[in-house]
Amino acid sequence: MTNKTNILIVYTGGTIGMVKDYKTNALKAFDFIQIVEKIPELKQLDCSIDSISFEELIDSSNMNTEYYVQIAELIEVNYEKYDGFVVLTGSDTMSYISSAISFMFENLQKPIIFTGSQLPIGDLRTDAKENLITTIEIAAAKINGRPAVSEVCLYFEYKLYRANRTTKVNAEQFEAFTSLNYPPLAESGVHLNFNEHLIHHQKNPKEKLIIRKKLDTNIVVLKLFPGITETVVAHILSIKNLKGVILETYGAGNAPTKKWFLDLVADTIQKGIHIVNVTQCAGGSVVMGHYETSLALKEIGVINGKDITTESAIAKLMYLLAENLEASTFKMFFESSLRGEIS
Numbered sequence: 193m194t195n196k197t198n199i200l201i202v203y204t205g206g207t208i209g210m211v212k213d214y215k216t217n218a219l220k221a222f223d224f225i226q227i228v229e230k231i232p233e234l235k236q237l238d239c240s241i242d243s244i245s246f247e248e249l250i251d252s253s254n255m256n257t258e259y260y261v262q263i264a265e266l267i268e269v270n271y272e273k274y275d276g277f278v279v280l281t282g283s284d285t286m287s288y289i290s291s292a293i294s295f296m297f298e299n300l301q302k303p304i305i306f307t308g309s310q311l312p313i314g315d316l317r318t319d320a321k322e323n324l325i326t327t328i329e330i331a332a333a334k335i336n337g338r339p340a341v342s343e344v345c346l347y348f349e350y351k352l353y354r355a356n357r358t359t360k361v362n363a364e365q366f367e368a369f370t371s372l373n374y375p376p377l378a379e380s381g382v383h384l385n386f387n388e389h390l391i392h393h394q395k396n397p398k399e400k401l402i403i404r405k406k407l408d409t410n411i412v413v414l415k416l417f418p419g420i421t422e423t424v425v426a427h428i429l430s431i432k433n434l435k436g437v438i439l440e441t442y443g444a445g446n447a448p449t450k451k452w453f454l455d456l457v458a459d460t461i462q463k464g465i466h467i468v469n470v471t472q473c474a475g476g477s478v479v480m481g482h483y484e485t486s487l488a489l490k491e492i493g494v495i496n497g498k499d500i501t502t503e504s505a506i507a508k509l510m511y512l513l514a515e516n517l518e519a520s521t522f523k524m525f526f527e528s529s530l531r532g533e534i535s
């Protein structure tokens with residue numbers, strides 16, 4: 193360890209480190225050491241950088257909660273040694289993974305910043321270099337002697353976001369992510385500008401870091417669409433061992449008012465299954481009771497997801513379900529902001 197700021201890169205896979213398989217022409221994960229060699233600029237940064245990789249590198253489509261725990265443990269065992277952490281994953285599920293990590297780390301006092309790229313690092317037009325270099329700079333940045341950010345964040349194409357507010361919205365452009373319900377925490381232009389008033393810092397620095405590794409995956413996302421049938425809804429809501437449902441509704445949290453639909457939702461809640469109302473819109477909030485088409489959901493006891501993203505709601509549901517809370521406590525926690533995920 194040096195006196196410089198020490199940054200640990202956790203590399204899990206994703207396009208950033210992929211190369212083309214010469215036989216199939218498909219992109220596949222490659223060794224990280226070779227990535228670092230491709231960015232000599234990293235040596236110019238005023239911090240010391242170490243890296244650690246998953247044994248088996250993965251496309252983020254293969255992510256699951258066991259890998260989340262692996263990421264959390266790699267950070268846990270190195271937490272004291274390093275000042276900041278950069279996690280490289282594929283962008284496809286980066287919002288899901290980073291949202292989950294945000295709930296898993298309670299009382300976090302150091303930055304954990306996710307990034308990746310749309311083009312591999314070896315590609316001439318790659319976005320990987322800027323994403324990686326600026327992410328490391330942000331992870332190492334200090335303001336008045338303390339880390340500039342100490343949240344779980346996602347950096348992509350000149351913007352730093354609170355991770356649990358993000359959604360991947362573009363598979364083609366370098367600006368792959370958005371955060372419609374919360375402004376960027378920092379923006380990189382000629383200067384690296386932190387929007388300090390938007391950044392959350394742990395109030396009591398004495399609070400110990402707690403890492404929640406239990407996640408319950410007995411959940412489902414039920415996305416409504418005009419024409420959805422009773423049979424489909426009934427089957428989904430009667431999945432064996434189901435404990436939580438993200439009900440993706442229209443607009444400000446609206447859903448059909450047909451009796452069969454409301455009866456199915458009410459029966460499911462009666463069985464002790466938590467149902468959360470999350471809007472299908474990328475921006476804006478659920479306001480239960482604003483329209484007649486959401487009033488009944490409120491009365492039945494559906495949880496208000498407010499302006500949470502689906503990615504974040506999935507992570508929060510997995511986390512809270514594993515805590516075995518009583519129904520009203522569960523609802524109270526879900527409807528409160530635990531890591532800045534809702535307004």
Ligand code: ASP
Binds near residue numbers: 252253281284285
């Ligand atoms: N399929 C890749 C992944 O998510 C895409 C990327 O890295 O951007 O792993």
